[in-house]
Amino acid sequence: MPGRSQARNPDTGDCGGGQVGLTSPVLSYLLAVLSAGLLLALMIGWRRLAGPGVRAIALRTAALVTVQAAVLALIFVVVNRSGEFYSSWSDLFGSDTTSASVMTSPSATAARIRPVVVTGHAVVRVPGDRAATGTLESVRLTGELSGLTVPGDVFLPAGYRDGGPVGQYPVTLVISSDIASTSSAYGAIRLAQTAARLIAARQLDPMIMVMLPAGLAPSDEGCLNEPPHEASAGVTASPAILASTFFSEDVPAIMESSYAASNRPADWALLGDTSGGYCALQLALNNSWVFSAAAVPDGDYTAPPGAAGSALSPQLKQQDNLLWLMRTQPMQPVSVLFTGPSFRSGAGKAQPYLTLARRPMHVTTAALGGGNWPLSNVLSWIGGAIGVHSQAIAG
Numbered sequence: 001m002p003g004r005s006q007a008r009n010p011d012t013g014d015c016g017g018g019q020v021g022l023t024s025p026v027l028s029y030l031l032a033v034l035s036a037g038l039l040l041a042l043m044i045g046w047r048r049l050a051g052p053g054v055r056a057i058a059l060r061t062a063a064l065v066t067v068q069a070a071v072l073a074l075i076f077v078v079v080n081r082s083g084e085f086y087s088s089w090s091d092l093f094g095s096d097t098t099s100a101s102v103m104t105s106p107s108a109t110a111a112r113i114r115p116v117v118v119t120g121h122a123v124v125r126v127p128g129d130r131a132a133t134g135t136l137e138s139v140r141l142t143g144e145l146s147g148l149t150v151p152g153d154v155f156l157p158a159g160y161r162d163g164g165p166v167g168q169y170p171v172t173l174v175i176s177s178d179i180a181s182t183s184s185a186y187g188a189i190r191l192a193q194t195a196a197r198l199i200a201a202r203q204l205d206p207m208i209m210v211m212l213p214a215g216l217a218p219s220d221e222g223c224l225n226e227p228p229h230e231a232s233a234g235v236t237a238s239p240a241i242l243a244s245t246f247f248s249e250d251v252p253a254i255m256e257s258s259y260a261a262s263n264r265p266a267d268w269a270l271l272g273d274t275s276g277g278y279c280a281l282q283l284a285l286n287n288s289w290v291f292s293a294a295a296v297p298d299g300d301y302t303a304p305p306g307a308a309g310s311a312l313s314p315q316l317k318q319q320d321n322l323l324w325l326m327r328t329q330p331m332q333p334v335s336v337l338f339t340g341p342s343f344r345s346g347a348g349k350a351q352p353y354l355t356l357a358r359r360p361m362h363v364t365t366a367a368l369g370g371g372n373w374p375l376s377n378v379l380s381w382i383g384g385a386i387g388v389h390s391q392a393i394a395g
Helices: 025-049 054-083 188-200 243-258 277-286 314-319 322-328 348-356 376-385
Strands: 101-104 110-113 116-123 134-142 149-157 171-175 208-212 268-272 293-297 335-339 362-366
Touching: 025 054, 134 188, 134 243, 149 188, 171 243, 171 277, 188 208, 188 376, 208 243, 243 277, 268 277, 268 376, 277 293, 277 322, 293 376, 314 322, 322 348, 335 348, 335 376, 348 362, 362 376
Parallel strands: 171 208, 171 268, 268 293, 293 335, 335 362
Antiparallel strands: 101 110, 116 134, 134 149, 149 208
16 A cells, blocks of 8 residues: 555564564674674784784774774663664664654653553463464554554464564454453453454454554544644643544554554454444544454444534534445445444444445444354454455464
């Protein structure tokens, strides 16, 4: 897709090829061995370098400079790993435009921000199924364009390897206020277990799941780009919140550059619960060049949730009415699944969307499953909707 970067090795910051990354511990070990070896060689051969003449002086100088350069390189690499100043060789030499962003703080001090900071990780274990596994990382994602830093979770399937297969893993972006819950089906742990179980049973091809909250600001629960608000009677001033930019541009760029994620819109899907359903559906309808599928609960989605929806002008209210979008804009090449218990007896509030949908848009409904894994059929639908058929991943 135009404007989307090719995925690169998340550890080295470079496209495959087996290069030793700038932040890799292997590089520190190699430089430590090299420095010790050069110092030992210098001590053993110093007498042979002694003697008068310009040649002997030049050799001694070159030997000392080489040892010092190796030691300084080791110090630089160790300090860089600790302070995370440069994340890759391309970042160091100025050719990397995605691995870090420069942000200006209120004190006008430029700071180098890493797009992904991993704050914890755990092995995904599914009760009663030893074959189902994966990794769940707790992360903070920082968007270069939006300037937002958002906590969340990333599920990596079993067999995931940094740097390979680069650019082939499909992605499901989950938007929910319950990602921290251990009881909700939309909680990060439950979702990771559901995906791991389906992947182990070969009912779902391996995919990455990014789980983030819908409400990035108190005034916005619909993942919209909110303009700044001036202070008025009883209302405090607030800066602009570029939530839509974060989800539709920053998150794909981060996942492509920091994880082995696909940059094809056909490999990107959205999943929202009752808190993130509007967000997921509006992102799909407004950004079909980024996302190709969305699964959301049954609802009319005629207004964004929260305070932002009630404070809009009539014109903006119309634009944010997703049913109005369906009626007025060309059909988007996306697949939408409405889910909920109501579909056992009818189409529910999704009926207008089913009636309006025309090719290339597809709209369907499905009831949630029962038992411990109510979202199993939803994830299976997503896997089929985004057409995941990579032999390099599933094989």
